[in-house]
Amino acid sequence: MNMMAVTHVLFAVFLSFALNNAASAQVAVGPSQLPGPTSPQLEVDQVSDILGLTANVRRLQTLQASEGCGFVIASPEELTLHQQLLESVQAASLDLDGVMGTIANERGKLGNLQTSLKAxxxxxxxxxxxxxxxxxxxxxxxxxxxxxxxxxxxxxxxxxxxxxxxxxxxxxxxxxxxxxxxGPEGTVQDVPNMLAPLFGQAPVLNTNYPDIVLQYLQSVPPGETMERGTRLEQLKAEWGEAGRLDSSDTAKKQKKVIVLTASGEKDVKITIDDLTDRIAMLGDVSGRIALMKRDLAFLMRSYTAKTTCSAH
Missing domain, CATH: 1.20.58 (Methane Monooxygenase Hydroxylase; Chain G, domain 1)
Incomplete structure (x- = not known):
C-alpha cells in the first residue's frame, strides 16, 4: 500500500470518528434543548403592529405576489401603499434619531460635570x-x-x-x-432628563419619548415570556443587578431616582458615582431603542423585495 492510499484510509477513519461523535452529541443534547435566535420576522411583525402598518404591508405583499414575472408597471394602489409605508418608516426613524440625539446631549453634559468633579x-x-x-x-x-x-x-x-x-x-x-x-458633590444644571419619564418623574426641556418608542419599550420582546417582563422592565432588572438601583429599599431607591432625573435643582446634589450610573443607564436606554431601527430596516426589506420568478 503506497503513501497516498494510507493517507486516504486515515482520513476516512478520522471522518467516520468525527461524524459519530457529532451524532452522539446531537442525541445527547436533543434538538429541543438547543437555544435558537429569535426570528427577525417576529421583531418585524411587532414593530409593524406598533406603527400600525400591518394591514398596509400585507396588502402590498398580496399585490406584489399577484403580479406576473418580468417587468410589471406598479398599480396606483401599490404606489400609494409604497409611499405611505415609506413615509411612516422614515418618520419613525427620525423619531428614534431625535430620542437618541437628546440622550447623547444629556450624556455629554453630564460627562462634562463628571470630568470637573473628578479633577x-x-x-x-x-x-x-x-x-x-x-x-x-x-x-x-x-x-x-x-x-x-x-x-x-x-x-x-x-x-x-x-x-x-x-x-x-x-x-x-x-x-x-x-x-x-x-469626590465632591455637584449640581446638575439645566439638561434633559431622559430617565424621568421611565421612572414616572416630571420631564424638562426637550425630554420626550414619542408614543411608538414608549410602546416599544413597554412591550415584551417576541419569543420571550411575560415573566421576563417588557424591555423597560428588563432594563430596570439589569440596573438592580448591577447595583445602580436598590430594589429592596423603596426609600433609598426613590432617593436615587431623584438624583438620576435631577435637572437644575440646586438642592439636589450628585456624586461622581451617581453620574457614572446615570450616564451608563442612559447608554442602556439608547442602545435598546437603537434596536428598533434595525427592525425598521427589516420591515423595509420585507415589502420592497418581490418574489423571484423561476425560469422554465
Missing part, C-alpha cells in the same frame, strides 16, 4: 497624599536627629513626642485621602 477630587487627594508624605518622611528625619545619645534624654523625649504626632498626622491624612476618593 477636583484628584487635586484634593494629591494634596493630602503629598502632605502625608512630607509629614511622615520629613518629620521622621527630624525625629531621627533627636535620638542621638549625646543630645540628652530630654531631647530624646521631645523627639519621641514629635514622632508620635507625626505618625498620627500621617495616618489621619491618609484616611482623609481615602475618604476623598468619592
Amino acid at each position: 477636583s477630587r484628584d487635586k484634593t487627594v494629591a494634596r493630602l497624599n503629598a502632605t502625608a508624605l512630607i509629614t511622615g518622611s520629613g518629620v521622621g528625619a527630624l525625629v531621627s536627629a533627636t535620638q542621638f545619645t549625646t543630645v540628652g534624654s530630654r531631647t530624646n523625649n521631645i523627639g519621641d513626642g514629635i514622632g508620635i504626632g507625626s505618625g498620627a498626622a500621617s495616618t489621619l491624612l491618609a484616611y482623609l485621602a481615602v475618604r476623598k476618593q468619592h
Whole structure:
C-alpha cells in the first residue's frame, strides 16, 4: 500500500470518528434543548403592529405576489401603499434619531460635570497624599536627629513626642485621602432628563419619548415570556443587578431616582458615582431603542423585495 492510499484510509477513519461523535452529541443534547435566535420576522411583525402598518404591508405583499414575472408597471394602489409605508418608516426613524440625539446631549453634559468633579477630587487627594508624605518622611528625619545619645534624654523625649504626632498626622491624612476618593458633590444644571419619564418623574426641556418608542419599550420582546417582563422592565432588572438601583429599599431607591432625573435643582446634589450610573443607564436606554431601527430596516426589506420568478 503506497503513501497516498494510507493517507486516504486515515482520513476516512478520522471522518467516520468525527461524524459519530457529532451524532452522539446531537442525541445527547436533543434538538429541543438547543437555544435558537429569535426570528427577525417576529421583531418585524411587532414593530409593524406598533406603527400600525400591518394591514398596509400585507396588502402590498398580496399585490406584489399577484403580479406576473418580468417587468410589471406598479398599480396606483401599490404606489400609494409604497409611499405611505415609506413615509411612516422614515418618520419613525427620525423619531428614534431625535430620542437618541437628546440622550447623547444629556450624556455629554453630564460627562462634562463628571470630568470637573473628578479633577477636583484628584487635586484634593494629591494634596493630602503629598502632605502625608512630607509629614511622615520629613518629620521622621527630624525625629531621627533627636535620638542621638549625646543630645540628652530630654531631647530624646521631645523627639519621641514629635514622632508620635507625626505618625498620627500621617495616618489621619491618609484616611482623609481615602475618604476623598468619592469626590465632591455637584449640581446638575439645566439638561434633559431622559430617565424621568421611565421612572414616572416630571420631564424638562426637550425630554420626550414619542408614543411608538414608549410602546416599544413597554412591550415584551417576541419569543420571550411575560415573566421576563417588557424591555423597560428588563432594563430596570439589569440596573438592580448591577447595583445602580436598590430594589429592596423603596426609600433609598426613590432617593436615587431623584438624583438620576435631577435637572437644575440646586438642592439636589450628585456624586461622581451617581453620574457614572446615570450616564451608563442612559447608554442602556439608547442602545435598546437603537434596536428598533434595525427592525425598521427589516420591515423595509420585507415589502420592497418581490418574489423571484423561476425560469422554465
